[in-house]
Amino acid sequence: MSSGIEVSGSQRRPGIWSYFSFSGPRRRVSVSLPRNSDPNRGVDDDDDPHAKAARHSRNRSSYSDAFMNEHKGGAVMNQGQRLRYLKTGGVIAFILLVLYFIAPSDRIPRPGAVSTAPGGNAATGEAKAECTKSYHKDKPLYQYALMIDAGSTGSRIHVYKFNNCGPSPELEKEDFKMTPKKEGGSGLSAYADDAEAAARSLDVLMEVALKSVPKEYQSCTPVAVKATAGLRKLGEQKSNDILAAVRRHLENDFPFPVVSEEKKGVEVMPGEMEGVYAWITVNYLLGKIGGPDKNPTAAVLDLGGGSTQIIFEPTFPDTPRGGLPTKLAEGDHKYELSFGNRNFDLYQHSYLGYGLMEARNNLHSTILANLHDTHKDNREYLKQPIVNPCIPPGMSREIEVHMPKGHALGDSLTVNMTGPSTSAPTQCRGLAEKTLHKDDECAIAPCAFRGVHQPPFAQTFATEAVYLLSYFYDRTQELGMPESFTLRELQDLADKVCSGEKGWDVFSAVPQALDELKGRPEWCLDLNFQFELLRSGYGMPIDREVKIAKKIKGNELGWCLGASLPLLEANSGWQCKIKQVQ
Known part of the structure; x- marks a missing residue:
């Protein structure tokens, strides 16, 4: 099967995007005729061909009174009634003729029109189009996919609803739930010695799936579980036991088909794929890949509990200049991606042991x-x-x-x-x-930290957008930081937090901020580590602007969406379950 994501050379990965191209025409939209908003209109007026707006009713009444005063006798009145009926019939025929020409032939919106349905905005075209037929003969109109992110501090489920109105799937809705927080974490790795308990810890998430996915779709809604840094650190035997228990539990106790072992449906996900999927998610939602936008892509830096990832598309001069090469050096850090008729040479690396919880330790x-x-x-x-x-x-x-x-x-x-x-x-x-060990031996210069090669950020990614996810967002947004700020402003924030209660008056206007600071002495450490990771670790200039985000267009960020899209296609490792007769 040909793949839309291709990896060449020594680092070619198995293709996962064989199922579709993200490019496609703009969705069609419809025109809805505005309804009469007269407050005096009766609820059944739509069914009465003689019912007009109030001003028309009053005119008709005056006209009838004058007619009756001038003409006495039943015959004349009957003739007037016939005339009135003829006029009314003519008006109705005219309205029906107009509706015939301007109304859509079915509920699929017409090209180029703008919906004025409730909640829409005719001026901006923000209303969602509605369709009743799948673009593809071999796909249903709606598809659901379940992705469980089994992280080091907790597990999270993403329930995605897509429509197939166009040539590529469109994300229509997402439901999100995380396992309740508890001391020591609520992720799978918290149950290192009890694999069955680890599997049952996902029940609270699967309840969300049962409620979010209509019953008629459940037997054809795939579920996958991707464990990250926490489970990697347990060792092969314990992590394999937990993954096997999770698969058994999902297959035996829930109606959703589990993606096969061959397609890595329940696995410890390689760190580099965590970053690649997150990069795809962010840039797809921003419209920078899979569509007409050919602008530079955004960098994605993700800070989890056990690991941190960096992935970006560096640019190089056409000829060697200032010590810079003309292309990205070969190695494990290079990921060649073919996506939406474009090729990307991505730099990526996942640092196990440098998530926020690990950084504290x-x-x-x-x-x-x-x-x-x-x-x-x-x-x-x-x-x-x-x-x-x-x-x-x-x-x-x-x-x-x-x-x-x-x-x-x-x-x-x-x-x-x-x-x-x-x-x-x-x-x-x-x-x-x-703790970054900047002095470790660097085999391929230049290096970021721990001896890992990285193109110099200031020279190869000087002006493009940088998105910070997960704990980067949590630790700054909760203290009132805006969506965009510089590293210098992050340093200033850390200084204020580290000053203690006497310097916390500045946070009094931020809801819950003081309670958080008083209850967690780790805030000072967390912010300073983030600053040093960005400045010393990744080499960002202190006045470089970054963006924090949890959602784009209402959709949760992270790697889950990027990993879920392949599940919508045939041959992605699952089949519909046979429905049980009750």
């Missing part, structure tokens, strides 16, 4: 490792509060810290960490930068 373990290097075998300091510059003054927290494998302090230990007497955001950023 990295920093805490760095503090303890530094103290151990200073005190050696004297561990009395572990019994005292340990000063942490990433905690605001006056705050403290009992923290379980997991140390690197084989460390002298053991695998893990719980300590009390407290903020300094005065805020120290600069020291916090220094620790955050240290």
Whole structure:
């Protein structure tokens, strides 16, 4: 089967986009005739051919009175009635003739027209078109797909509804639900020693699917589960046990067909695909791929709990200039994508162990490792509060810290960490930068961090849009940051948060912000890590503008939409279930 997404060279991946091209004509729209809005009109007036607007009724009454005063006698009155009937019949015939020529032949909207249906906007063309027939003979008018994102901190379900009114599927609706938060996380990895409990943890999500997908569509609505960073860290045996339990539970206890093992329906998703799918989702919803827009694409940076991804389309000069090559170097970081009749050479990398939750532990373990290097075998300091510059003054927290494998302090230990007497955001950023290991050996220069090659961001992606997703959004939007801001403004925000309660008056106008800050000493660390990841890690200039987003056009961002689209096509690894007779 030919593929719409193709990978060539050493990094060619199996094609997944064989099913359709995203380009296609604009959907057709319809004209709806406005209804009479006279408040005096009766509810049954539509059925009365003599019922007109109020002013017409009054005119007819006056005319009838004058006629009756001038002509006495039943014969004349009958003649007047006949004349009135003839006139009324003529008006009705004229109206029907007009309706015949201007009304659509069916409910499928006519090309170029604009809907004025309730909720629409005739001036802007925002009204949704309506159709009753699928564009493709082999596809139903509506299709649903279920995608479960089994992340490190919790699992989430996305219930997508598409229509096939045009040559390519159009996302019409999305329902979204996350497993309830709990201490230690609510993701599959939280049930490392109980695979069956891990599978049952998805029940609350599947209930949403049962309610969102009409019963007549459920047996032909595929479901896939993609686990990410959290499950990767459990090890192969435990993660395989959990995935097998999840597959059994979904196949046996729910009406939805599960995508086959061959098509990776329930899997630990490779990190690079997480970034690629997120990039497709964002740029598809922005209209930058799969349509007429040929403008530069947007970069996508995703910060999860266990890992972080970066993916963008770098541009290079036609001839070597300023040390820049003319194309993206070969390697695992290169992903060649063919999409919507365009080819993209994408840079991508997924950093396992640098999601926000892992970043916290990295920093805490760095503090303890530094103290151990200073005190050696004297561990009395572990019994005292340990000063942490990433905690605001006056705050403290009992923290379980997991140390690197084989460390002298053991695998893990719980300590009390407290903020300094005065805020120290600069020291916090220094620790955050240290966790990035910028000095690791760089095999293919230049490198971002951990010895991973990356084209210089400032030179190869200088002006295009940068979208920050997931925890980037959560940690900034909740404190009142706008949709667009610079890295310098992010640094200023971190400084205010790290200053402690005396500097938090600025957040008093932001709903729930003060409660969040008072309840979570980690805010200072989180913001400083994000800043250092963007500036020191990825090499963004401090005045570079970035955008945070959770949704585009009402649709949740992330990799799930990009991974769900292939499920709409034949040969994507599932078949409709046989409906059970009740």
